[in-house]
Amino acid sequence: MDFAGSLDTRWQRILVGIAFGIIAAAVMILLRSVLNMWAPTSGPFALVYPTVLIATLYGRWQAGLVAYVICFLWAWWGILPETHSFRFVVPTDPSRVAINAFAAMIVVIFAEAWRRAVREAAAARDLEIERRDMLMAELEHRTKNNFALVASLLSLQKRRLDDPASVAALDEAIGRVSTFAGAYANLAATHGEGVHVDMHEYLTDVVQRVARGAFESKVAVAMDIDQCSIPRQTAVAVGLFANEALTNAAKYAFPEAHDGKVDIAFKCHEKGWALTISDNGIGNAQTVGRDKAAKPGLGTGLMAAFAQQAGADHESRISERGRTLILRRESE
Numbered sequence: 040m041d042f043a044g045s046l047d048t049r050w051q052r053i054l055v056g057i058a059f060g061i062i063a064a065a066v067m068i069l070l071r072s073v074l075n076m077w078a079p080t081s082g083p084f085a086l087v088y089p090t091v092l093i094a095t096l097y098g099r100w101q102a103g104l105v106a107y108v109i110c111f112l113w114a115w116w117g118i119l120p121e122t123h124s125f126r127f128v129v130p131t132d133p134s135r136v137a138i139n140a141f142a143a144m145i146v147v148i149f150a151e152a153w154r155r156a157v158r159e160a161a162a163a164r165d166l167e168i169e170r171r172d173m174l175m176a177e178l179e180h181r182t183k184n185n186f187a188l189v190a191s192l193l194s195l196q197k198r199r200l201d202d203p204a205s206v207a208a209l210d211e212a213i214g215r216v217s218t219f220a221g222a223y224a225n226l227a228a229t230h231g232e233g234v235h236v237d238m239h240e241y242l243t244d245v246v247q248r249v250a251r252g253a254f255e256s257k258v259a260v261a262m263d264i265d266q267c268s269i270p271r272q273t274a275v276a277v278g279l280f281a282n283e284a285l286t287n288a289a290k291y292a293f294p295e296a297h298d299g300k301v302d303i304a305f306k307c308h309e310k311g312w313a314l315t316i317s318d319n320g321i322g323n324a325q326t327v328g329r330d331k332a333a334k335p336g337l338g339t340g341l342m343a344a345f346a347q348q349a350g351a352d353h354e355s356r357i358s359e360r361g362r363t364l365i366l367r368r369e370s371e
Contacts, residue, residue, distance in 0.1 A: 059098030060105030083118035186220030253289035257298035267307035276349035292320020
């Protein structure tokens with residue numbers, strides 16, 4: 040904390056530093072006056088050192104110097120024998136006073152040097168964080184562009200094919216690549232270069248974008264998303280998991296414009312967070328009783344990868360009422 044650091048002009052900072060030094064000295068004098076009731080004239084300069092240290096660290100060298108002068112002279116005049124006088128009674132007192140004055144000044148000098156070193160290190164750290172945020176934003180922008188380029192190349196390749204199965208496979212690949220590009224574009228456009236992401240705003244945008252493009256009007260989408268923030272990279276993984284889960288629900292849970300409902304909930308608590316996506320679609324309900332040894336699809340593998348990226352556990356529950364996907368992370 041720097042009480043003078045937020046002021047605009049140099050003279051304002053100097054005046055605030057002087058005022059802080061006076062306040063620090065006044066507090067020391069008050070405290071020393073109380074201690075004098077039990078230990079008069081003992082350790083006259085003992086409280087000078089912490090006072091000038093605190094004044095310098097929080098009010099700059101001007102505060103430390105003012106506190107040093109006031110506290111030292113007051114201790115010499117009011118505590119050192121003879122009290123209320125600058126006269127020396129003990130022959131060793133002159134050297135004693137000189138040594139304490141020199142030591143207190145050393146505290147001011149080194150406290151100011153340390154304060155400046157800390158401020159410079161903090162400024163360098165903030166600059167490095169800003170540079171890394173810019174690089175991260177550039178990386179995400181390039182990632183989005185690369186996904187878009189891949190989708191365009193796949194579209195060109197699809198036009199050259201006549202096999203319906205190959206065309207369908209490429210359509211699915213194009214859809215997933217476009218999904219990734221959209222997720223990164225949404226995050227970059229909405230949240231800039233922050234380290235943490237507001238999940239209510241971000242996840243709402245993700246769900247609305249998928250719902251507009253993937254679900255028929257007969258499918259109702261309900262959201263219950265808490266106002267909380269999580270780290271940026273974790274938010275990307277959660278958004279991609281939700282994107283893939285909703286895309287799969289649109290594809291398999293509601294075939295032939297079947298009506299239904301999808302519920303998305305994101306809940307934060309002291310120990311972590313949980314994302315729940317459930318639907319009452321007939322497509323997933325029909326998977327009950329199928330061969331459990333069947334190889335999982337690409338969507339299942341992608342969601343597992345996104346869960347790992349988020350550092351979370353995920354599970355899928357299928358019943359006659361539909362399917363529920365849960366992505367959960369508990370803090371250690």
